Amino acid sequence: MSSIGHRVGDPERLDVLNECDLLYSATEAVFDRGVTLATTLLGAKVALLSLVDRDRQFFKAQAGLPEPYSETRQTPLSHSFCKHVVETGEVLLVQDARVHPLVAGNLAISDLGVIAYLGVPIAAESGHVLGSFCAIEGEPRDWSASDLETLSTIAKGMESEIQLRIEAKRRQQLQRVADANRARLALVLESTADGVVSVDRDGGVNYANRRAGEILAHTSGPLGALFANCFPTGESGEFTAMLAKTVETGTPQEALAYCAELDRWIEARGTPSGDEVTIFFRDVSDRQKAIASRQMMVRELHHQINNLLAVVRGMISMTARSTCDSAEMSRALQGRLISLARAHDLIRPAMTSDKPNYEDIFFDELLRILVEPYCRAGPGRFTLAGPSLRLGVNTTSHFALLIHELATNASEYGGLSQPAGKLAVSWRLVDETLEFSWQEFGCAGVVERPTDSGFGSQLIAFCVEKQLEGRLDRRWAPDGLRLTARLPLHVLRR
Secondary structure, three states, X not given: OOOOOOOOOOHHHHHHHHHOOOOOOOOOHXXXXXXXXXXXXXXXXXXXXXXXXOOEEEEEEEEOOOOOHHXXXXXXXXXXXXXXXXXXXXXXXXXXXXXOOOOOOOOHHHHOOOOEEEEEEEEOOOOOEEEEEEXXXXXXXXXXXXXHHHHHHHHHHHHHHHHHHHHHHHHHHHHHHHHHHHHHHHHHHHHOOOEEEEEOOOOEEEEEOHXXXXXXXXXXXXXXXXXXXXXXXXOOOHXXXXXXXXXXXXXXXXXXXXXXXXXXXXXXEEEEEOOEEEEEEEEOHHHHHHHHHHHHHHHHHHHHHHHHHHHHHHHHHHHHHHOOOHHHHHHHHHHHHHHHHHHHHHHHHHHOOOOOOOOOEXXXXXXXXXXXXXXXXXXXOEEEEXXXXXXXXXXXXXXXXXXXHHHHHHHHHOOOOOOOOXXXXXXXXXXXXXXXXXXXXXXXXXXOOOOOOOHHHHHHHHHXXXXXXOEEEEEEEOOEEEEEEEEEHHHHOO
């Protein structure tokens, strides 16, 4: 068995050889023409395009080989002169193989009748020698410089064709990788919860994923439309400005705005990509609502802390005027403070990130817990009227804030602040709506109407219209506040 040289067995060379997809392949006219041309121009008996594998040589093209080699088109390396061309990377010129020190023992002499041999390297663009383009005679021959030039010229054409094959395969592989990457990217883009659009330099949308159409409420999707026509403007043209600045600066830009036409908050980020800008955007209405709610709760917390001493002081004063001795005062005051603490327990979950975890509460019970600590003693001072109704755990804290604020206001300048003042709370169910009424009496000429821009008024409107998704009607009659709220029952049951 013939030994394998270092370059013949080089793994990198063998990888390039396999990459060209020519080993052990069918004959092809483009290569057959080359060997036929060589035999004609050189007047040689045999011409071969030989590719040298790890343990054998394969004739991609041959002219003049005897049977069976003309059919099998391959031999072991024990019959190969071409392996020496691969090993040295140089031309091999043999006038008489029988006396040549490099190939005298080669079996091709006896089995194929190879006596004279002229071979030039066939190399890839990487520099790896893949084989040899050679001419063979069955008798000694003194190869001329013209013979070598002719063979080399034809070999260059063979090299170019092989390099085209290698490049074509590499491009196919790259294309397959690119197609797979695009498919994965498309899957990600179609699966993401974010909307994604690509906008060209003229402002046209040339790509939009499924979610983009859903967020923008486009039945047919924004694809093909102008960005300015299909994307909401925001409150002050934030998104158009974001796109323009991304194009101008070539750097990512972000925008956040409430979109009245969609009744939702949208957050977007524009990223430049060549001649396009890719915009990722999402509906962040829930997040913004939570932020607004948290901010309102923080303000309410400060508001309650500022009022806490005044409330307790007023409670002590009211209790002292309505009791006869310290023991009775202590009992009454403790009861009111306990009720106030229970109200605070209801309000607390809305002021923190803790998830509420308590049982449903009856509507009338909630009202008593929150209002009674502010009421003066006396029949008819505080009345409740309405059918039994349960509040859901998520709604209780919002309603507690509303009632707590109304009761606090009533105790400061409303129906609960005057000796003759009264408070009547009633509710009824109309279809799928709760009609809630809060009426204060006995305040004529005594107190001033509070401003609608005060924090307490803002909090009441926020609770009814935003958190409880209802409608609010609030007016001041000559003798006190008249407030009506219409609230969806499905919200109250949450």
